[in-house]
Amino acid sequence: MTENKSFYRKIVYVVLLAVLLFPISYLGAPATVDDDGGKLALIREEAGLGQSNLGAIDPASETIRMATLGLRGIAVSMLWSKANEYKKKEDWTNFRATLEQLAKLQPYFISFWKYQAWNLAYNVSVELDDVRDRYNYVTRGIDFLKEGTKYNQSNPHLISELGWFIGNKIGRADERVEYRRMFKADDDFHNRFFDGNPPPPEQRDNWLVSRREYEDSISVVDDKKKSIGQKNPTVFFAAPAMSQINYAEAIEEDGIFQEKARAAWRIASNLWRDYGNREMRSSRGSLIRLADLNRWELETSKLENEFSNIAPGIRDEIVAEKRANLSPEMLAALGVPASIRTEEQQNLAAQAEQSLDVTLAEIADQIAKKYPEKAGQANKLASRIAENQDRIFLIKNNRQVANYDYWKTRTDFEQTSDALRARELAYAANQAFEQDADLLEARRLYDESFDLWAKVIATYPGLEYDSTTGSDLMEYIDQYNKVLQQLDLSFSDEEVDANFPLWEILEGSDQERKYFDAITEHKRRLEGGDQSEATTEEPSSESADDSE
Template structure:
């Protein structure tokens, strides 16, 4: 081989290398001040929010670990996840948490990792301990882990999910646990979590307040920084801060800080109203406002009127036509008053009702048929109404899911003087009866409180809706009240103001016997017969055999065996 040939070959290699370098350059050119976009990889990195854009943000430990795995990061991560599972199985919590720390260094931008493992620590590891202080320690570890994830992913597009999760953990894991009293106390005193700000003793250290703050951070990330909400429902996402505020108000009330609670309910009511005004995207892409159901309904009515004005009298005419198609039996059934209908009548009436239904589309169709010149107007009105109806249905569904009306009412009534006073009485009564020292005082307080509750319920009748939770809350008080009465060997009096609540909300069937006894008494009173003795076991068992209800379901104290 002569020198020239060698030179030629070297030259060819050189050119080939240079040519191959070009695509490499296109791919992996880093972002610089002069070229902020960088190459393809750099662009993808910043689009996915996967890189620490600023040199100052790079975590040296994380970078070292990644380099130290010599490109085998995937393998190392896999091994460590396996190890974490093994440590969890073998209850080696120290090693589990340190393995998680190592994983955090290796895959700091993998959102699912943070979500999964923080949940693991807060929810699965914590419950393994018997002492609630140990449990709390791991609940907090999970939350700190989430905070770490948030810190390392401030530019990640999926960051709202982590922020929202933190709000959820701080709110629900602490505020809805069996150990809620202890957890809330520990959380408030937890300097390791709060640091110096807010300081010890501050009301801002309340877990529900912190939770609300985190939810608001999540919302800010979506609204202001245009990060992705992921697959989370907007309804749930945007309702969260107000829900936390309401839980805060509730919790402060339960702890006896009534004025603080009232102020908190005020804030909650305002927040809930803002939530109602917010445009929320439904999963189908429609935009809805939960607080504006009535406006949509009004609009529909308006449009229907407009439609009717195109061809006056058409609606009643159609109805007449339909009526004439009904069979004699159906017609008779539908004309009968409700309380006279037999089972068959009900069926017939139901069928008739279906047949009699005149929809807007029927009217539009008829107009198109009879007056083709009105086609454009009727058609557009028809589709507008159909569209509005879908909006209305979706709005109603979302409202049901968020229990919108109930919470609106709740926030409102909790601010009323009667409600605050009623709660105060309940709180004091509970305190008096707690150690069983002054049952007479407790009873007096309960009775005053229930009278106030009666006023509240009359003022806000919808509170008695079975969908709400106020009835259930009241049942808790009533149960305690009954305990106080039991200690004095007295039944619940007939003039007890909340019998309707007992009848509607006794889901645990604790008052079956009392309700029955009372009904008997009331019926007998109206018919003038001597009522049976309420607490006489023999009389009760006789009643049972007469009414045919199984004997073992009642016991002489009148309590259900389920209690």
């Protein structure tokens, strides 16, 4: 009997296992070429969580990970330790080999690709003496990061990071002149990077390739609906336009002007305009466009006028009531001019001004009490105004983060003939000074350049002196000063002072106070000139009296 029970029990187990195969097959069957797979496979596909959705599947990587028999974490830890050891020993061959092994074990670990690419491009490259060897390791770091994007095609952060490496490591390094030249001429790199379909030579500038990668990262967000996580959208979406701006600056530094430079700035302007019109999510969850500031300010101004016309005088009544409740000390402090208030009076005045502040809600409540029939209209307008003010606050903050106004103005004026010619003349002046040692020609060219810059600044009065443009002009002015010194002249000389048109730029951008004495002397001359004009007017007046 016992043997029969054991037998029946085994039969039941087998039947139960067979029955369980059906839900397991329904839920967990993998997708194949001819079949969409089970329910879980379909859900993974819809959510984009399958390995094929993440990026390329490497059979070698999958085999190695299976071969670790669940000990992948231990293997990874050992390899990381080895990599750090080889790095300390400056054994770059074994270091690279270890990174390749790690890549097989951690193909979907984003931080791994970023960290080790940084190691190659930044930490390892600087240890080498020859600039060609340094460039070689910079491109190896970029290649390594590019390999990571193949496994993580739907990760905008990694693709954006690739754009940053190509743009900034090659375009901002101390060796950027050599790096940019080698990058353009590196056929092997471009063939690898673009999978055998490299761009034409004129499109191989590192900033243009960087822009392309940034645009690809944005495409992942727009087309595949992937999140940028905690990254600031104001910075993330500005990247393509900034790369184009950097390209336009770089070619002018290389001595390329005229129509090619104008076209580069025109594209930058268009990209910046598109960026300003892009709808982005703010830190408070609402959608904003940086270019909409004027629109919202105008609309809010109209709503505020409409709100104040519901019941004119209500605000003044509330202010009068609040003022009546202020202490005598506060009232006295308000009566003292701000420029001569003591510290105690400043504090009392600040408290008083805060107490006198009237909110929209307070006005709406007062309207509801005095004019109940207008309460609904007042509350509705107050709510709309508050929402608009919040949106305006967010737009202004994000415009400041992106330095939106400056770059909009910059991409506009750099296209003008005056700005293009001014930069070309400054470049030619520098060449005449450093290469030809022709001091008189260098001075003449700088003078022409500065006259044109004065016209540009007059046309765009909103240009800030402490901006990147101010720094560029200070570089030209510093070079000009070197020319003057070798001609036994200085900015303090009356001849130079009278003909130099950028005194406001010099004063606003002289952070190191190198030209303090010259600026002081210039102001003294201006004041003296005003006084002399005043004295010349008096005799004519007396003469007129005498003639009468």
